[in-house]
Amino acid sequence: AQSVAQPEDQVNVAEGNPLTVKCTYSVSGNPYLFWYVQYPNRGLQFLLKYITGDNLVKGSYGFEAEFNKSQTSFHLKKPSALVSDSALYFCAVRDLSGSARQLTFGSGTQLTVLP
Amino acid sequence: DGGITQSPKYLFRKEGQNVTLSCEQNLNHDAMYWYRQDPGQGLRLIYYSQIVNDFQKGDIAEGYSVSREKKESFPLTVTSAQKNPTAFYLCASSISLGGNTEAFFGQGTRLTVV
Numbered sequence: 381a382q383s384v385a386q387p388e389d390q391v392n393v394a395e396g397n398p399l400t401v402k403c404t405y406s407v408s409g410n411p412y413l414f415w416y417v418q419y420p421n422r423g424l425q426f427l428l429k430y431i432t433g434d435n436l437v438k439g440s441y442g443f444e445a446e447f448n449k450s451q452t453s454f455h456l457k458k459p460s461a462l463v464s465d466s467a468l469y470f471c472a473v474r475d476l477s478g479s480a481r482q483l484t485f486g487s488g489t490q491l492t493v494l495p
Numbered sequence: 496d497g498g499i500t501q502s503p504k505y506l507f508r509k510e511g512q513n514v515t516l517s518c519e520q521n522l523n524h525d526a527m528y529w530y531r532q533d534p535g536q537g538l539r540l541i542y543y544s545q546i547v548n549d550f551q552k553g554d555i556a557e558g559y560s561v562s563r564e565k566k567e568s569f570p571l572t573v574t575s576a577q578k579n580p581t582a583f584y585l586c587a588s589s590i591s592l593g594g595n596t597e598a599f600f601g602q603g604t605r606l607t608v609v
């Protein structure tokens with residue numbers, strides 16, 4: 381079975397400071413990993429994905445994520461946070477070798493960037 | 496404009512009523528999905544469809560039904576058997592089921608039982 385954990389329900393950071401939103405995963409084989417962002421009463425927007433290759437993935441709006449196989453983590457990062465980055469962030473995983481070919485989502489992390 | 500359109504944005508249901516949520520995509524995607532979102536629980540998969548005239552139950556299919564008669568459309572019916580239907584419902588699509596393809600989401604339908 382595949383699963384995703386986002387250990388922090390809430391992350392607060394000051395504008396201009398670096399931000400990190402944590403994600404760990406569990407799969408039986410190799411993972412495809414995704415980050416999405418959700419603004420209030422809206423659908424999810426795709427930010428970035430890890431498929432293979434370089435462990436540092438760059439995505440939309442200046443976000444990046446680092447894949448760490450030994451720690452089974454895929455943390456989302458941004459060097460300098462903006463107030464407009466305040467939103468709900470979801471990590472998702474798909475196991476390449478598993479029978480469940482759909483995405484499994486974490487419970488979400490609410491990011492608040494303080495001015 | 497390519498994308499996924501969900502309607503209505505807000506829906507109110509009386510106890511014992513069936514309601515149908517619409518989802519249409521013009522992305523030419525084969526796979527479509529329905530998720531339910533409750534506060535603090537993330538997204539839970541209700542049903543998914545790999546191709547026209549085929550669909551599979553997800554993790555929380557009880558009290559829901561779907562159809563996939565056209566590639567573009569994947570409506571979700573919330574039946575009276577669903578005991579706690581108040582939630583935010585999200586439809587998504589992807590080029591195919593599985594693989595490295597990301598899913599694209601509609602703007603959601605907020606269903607409230609009154």
